[in-house]
Amino acid sequence: MNKSSETRVRVRYKETDQMGIAHHANYLVWFELGRTDLCRLAGMPYSEIEAQGVILVVTEVVCRYVAPFRYDDEVVVRTRIESSNARKIVFAYELFDATDHRRASGRTSHVWLDAERRRPVRAPDAILEMFDPWCDGGEVGP
Amino acid sequence: MNKSSETRVRVRYKETDQMGIAHHANYLVWFELGRTDLCRLAGMPYSEIEAQGVILVVTEVVCRYVAPFRYDDEVVVRTRIESSNARKIVFAYELFDATDHRRASGRTSHVWLDAERRRPVRAPDAILEMFDPWCDGGEVGP
Amino acid sequence: MNKSSETRVRVRYKETDQMGIAHHANYLVWFELGRTDLCRLAGMPYSEIEAQGVILVVTEVVCRYVAPFRYDDEVVVRTRIESSNARKIVFAYELFDATDHRRASGRTSHVWLDAERRRPVRAPDAILEMFDPWCDGGEVGP
Amino acid sequence: MNKSSETRVRVRYKETDQMGIAHHANYLVWFELGRTDLCRLAGMPYSEIEAQGVILVVTEVVCRYVAPFRYDDEVVVRTRIESSNARKIVFAYELFDATDHRRASGRTSHVWLDAERRRPVRAPDAILEMFDPWCDGGEVGP
Numbered sequence: 133m134n135k136s137s138e139t140r141v142r143v144r145y146k147e148t149d150q151m152g153i154a155h156h157a158n159y160l161v162w163f164e165l166g167r168t169d170l171c172r173l174a175g176m177p178y179s180e181i182e183a184q185g186v187i188l189v190v191t192e193v194v195c196r197y198v199a200p201f202r203y204d205d206e207v208v209v210r211t212r213i214e215s216s217n218a219r220k221i222v223f224a225y226e227l228f229d230a231t232d233h234r235r236a237s238g239r240t241s242h243v244w245l246d247a248e249r250r251r252p253v254r255a256p257d258a259i260l261e262m263f264d265p266w267c268d269g270g271e272v273g274p
Numbered sequence: 275m276n277k278s279s280e281t282r283v284r285v286r287y288k289e290t291d292q293m294g295i296a297h298h299a300n301y302l303v304w305f306e307l308g309r310t311d312l313c314r315l316a317g318m319p320y321s322e323i324e325a326q327g328v329i330l331v332v333t334e335v336v337c338r339y340v341a342p343f344r345y346d347d348e349v350v351v352r353t354r355i356e357s358s359n360a361r362k363i364v365f366a367y368e369l370f371d372a373t374d375h376r377r378a379s380g381r382t383s384h385v386w387l388d389a390e391r392r393r394p395v396r397a398p399d400a401i402l403e404m405f406d407p408w409c410d411g412g413e414v415g416p
Numbered sequence: 417m418n419k420s421s422e423t424r425v426r427v428r429y430k431e432t433d434q435m436g437i438a439h440h441a442n443y444l445v446w447f448e449l450g451r452t453d454l455c456r457l458a459g460m461p462y463s464e465i466e467a468q469g470v471i472l473v474v475t476e477v478v479c480r481y482v483a484p485f486r487y488d489d490e491v492v493v494r495t496r497i498e499s500s501n502a503r504k505i506v507f508a509y510e511l512f513d514a515t516d517h518r519r520a521s522g523r524t525s526h527v528w529l530d531a532e533r534r535r536p537v538r539a540p541d542a543i544l545e546m547f548d549p550w551c552d553g554g555e556v557g558p
Numbered sequence: 559m560n561k562s563s564e565t566r567v568r569v570r571y572k573e574t575d576q577m578g579i580a581h582h583a584n585y586l587v588w589f590e591l592g593r594t595d596l597c598r599l600a601g602m603p604y605s606e607i608e609a610q611g612v613i614l615v616v617t618e619v620v621c622r623y624v625a626p627f628r629y630d631d632e633v634v635v636r637t638r639i640e641s642s643n644a645r646k647i648v649f650a651y652e653l654f655d656a657t658d659h660r661r662a663s664g665r666t667s668h669v670w671l672d673a674e675r676r677r678p679v680r681a682p683d684a685i686l687e688m689f690d691p692w693c694d695g696g697e698v699g700p
Contacts, residue, residue, distance in 0.1 A: 148434040473579075481618065
């Protein structure tokens with residue numbers, strides 16, 4: 133499995149709903165924090181990606197909810213690159229609580245677009261190379 | 275295919291992001307508006323569901339993004355019940371623009387919980403019966 | 417008092433918090449819906465304002481909360497222009513429930529910026545003229 | 559001036575809008591993070607406050623916006639208690655950027671309510687005592 137980044141965030145009061153748990157739409161925002169941190173760790177902060185004239189748009193989101201988070205709970209987001217090529221990148225996420233129990237997991241798929249014309253493009257090599265070490269998969273090879 | 279409800283909502287300025295499009299997490303909120311309206315149309319407003327001591331918690335979300343919505347665009351949400359039994363209900367959504375082009379689709383899965391103890395329960399018959407007419411499927415033959 | 421526009425919106429489930437009421441930050445979003453509708457009614461949709469190369473940035477917000485809104489409550493937003501000149505515009509808001517009880521009020525102040533350079537500018541006359549009928553004040557005497 | 563707590567938060571992509579800056583409604587959420595941290599530092603985490611059967615509801619918010627925050631900017635929230643008595647508490651906030659320039663300031667007023675009946679109550683002494691050291695004001699003389 134590819135190596136992962138780790139992001140810690142606390143459930144905000146604003147993120148709770150009247151069920152007394154974090155509303156499910158916030159998980160997509162936490163995923164976003166996770167991939168932001170992975171990009172930063174890879175040496176390619178997302179703001180720099182956009183500065184290079186490309187954007188990453190989401191084409192698909194999947195999230196599975198196992199157990200809820202509550203107000204002020206710490207959420208540990210582990211993010212990996214599941215696959216990456218010049219056109220498309222898929223991130224995988226697992227959300228753990230402070231005692232390392234998995235409470236949710238998900239996946240987001242993205243394509244690279246030219247920021248100006250909003251058409252699919254090949255990601256700049258400089259960007260893809262930064263992601264390379266995150267895409268090898270530990271399990272490759274004899 | 276089961277019959278659908280229709281909800282119209284405009285993209286709020288707050289819902290845009292610096293790409294100039296509606297942020298992808300908002301689609302889950304629009305899905306929620308869609309199933310809220312379906313429940314209301316079925317004669318079982320969601321507030322009444324919770325008043326009966328049960329809650330519907332989301333166990334899985336899938337969303338596919340085809341083309342973006344922009345600020346002030348009208349979003350037409352068509353919501354159907356994909357499947358329903360005493361334990362679980364699945365809603366399906368399609369998002370159209372004002373010219374009836376489909377821009378996104380998705381699905382949310384839910385289980386019924388006892389509001390107090392937060393344990394899985396059978397949904398009250400009174401609720402399930404209200405959903406029945408939305409679950410027949412028009413295509414069921416003799 | 418200047419004439420007002422009226423916007424109706426229902427409290428979304430996502431907008432509730434664990435107190436079981438609409439979180440106070442959402443009121444600012446409802447204010448935004450209110451002034452969006454006022455601009456549209458004035459013949460100058462906000463998207464058209466931005467298309468003219470200017471943006472309205474918020475410089476101050478005040479909101480007073482009298483009684484809470486709950487999930488699915490209808491919120492009636494009445495929006496007026498409190499004052500307007502070539503540099504600055506102030507909107508005033510009152511939020512009523514479905515039985516016409518006032519539950520909140522507020523005010524947002526904005527300055528006109530050049531969209532490109534983000535520097536203060538005089539608003540285009542075409543825009544200011546559209547707002548004129550909303551700024552007379554009925555009470556101005558001879 | 560009373561002593562302050564400090565909270566650091568980064569602007570989330572979801573918090574930007576199509577102007578390319580953090581949407582103004584998010585400042586209220588950052589204020590909330592600030593007072594959450596102050597309460598925690600005071601030895602009275604907000605979750606514990608609610609566990610004592612009281613809630614703090616917002617009665618007024620004021621926010622002044624001086625300069626915008628952008629995506630991924632660090633926001634430093636300095637929070638103080640401006641005044642506190644058995645019925646009411648006022649928090650004051652200043653938002654700084656990473657180079658210690660003030661970009662916004664604000665104030666939120668709150669009253670103590672009985673969580674069950676939602677009626678004004680005197681805050682429990684145990685809570686008020688925890689806040690005492692934050693309310694002395696350095697300037698109180700002999």
